[in-house]
Amino acid sequence: MNFKETELPGIGKKIVANTRSGEKLAIIIHDDGKREIFHLEQDNPEDYTSMITLDDDEARYVSAIIGGATYKPTALDNIEVALGDLIIEWYKLEPHFKAIGKTIGDLRIRQRSGATIIAVVEKNHTKHINPGADLLLTSDALVVVLGERLHQQQIRQILLSGSN
Template identity: 45%
Template sequence: MSIVRESDLIGIGKKYQIETEAGDNMVVVIHDDGKRELYRHENLENETHCVMTLSDEESRQVAGILGGLSYKPKALETIEVALDDLRIEWYKFEALDDEVNKTIGQLEVRQRTGVSIIAAIKAGDTVINPGPDYVIEAGVTLVIAGKAKNIKLLKEILL
């Protein structure tokens, strides 16, 4: 597990120092205007070098990429992320699922389970926060968020 240290930069924003499991050291500075700067800390030279500067929108795009919203490695087909009581899981629909080719609204996902579908990914195309008219087709991977018991209920309904 990585170590993250957070500190305020008065008049600038926040600074996050991150030490990864691999032993890399990185500093992320989030400016009050939304700009982000990434620095790599060189232990041997005890220096930090700015690696890149990102706008707020670019930072969110990179966060989505790193978080797996655009692409999920095959080895992580059943990945789940737990944040307190909230879970985020990726669920890939296969051709045999009974509920394929129905809309989110027809399935009444949120009303029946309390789960939110936060993204739908198919063939490299990502739809963020698909609406009730979104048709769930074979091969689509849904990014779903909710409590573990609610996600289990959704999977039971869909299977």
């Protein structure tokens, strides 16, 4: 997810977030504590599909809910204990990713990052569990990766840059 912050003189600050799924979210934090949250149209980011207004207390409570402070799913807690420092991440191969059209072996992912691709789900929902080095990565595929945090940072760079 990437963010763009803009100062709004006399109003506050605007943060626009582009999610991994390709959606856009704009949050305006007013100097008086009010928050406005907009779900922006994908085709026209000047328009929005929905809007929510929260006061300061509501925004802090919703933030705690989203951040997991008020409820943490039991399954996630068990996974964290079982995996320790290992993390499972999902990467959607967006059209600008340079890894598209290359195989896992071409990219030498395991050797270069220490991470392991444990599954790939293609746009047409074809699943490849424990894919081999000869699997060709395609646009909009979902790549499921197991590794430590540093490994995850490295694999993201490999998928983005596509360099061998």
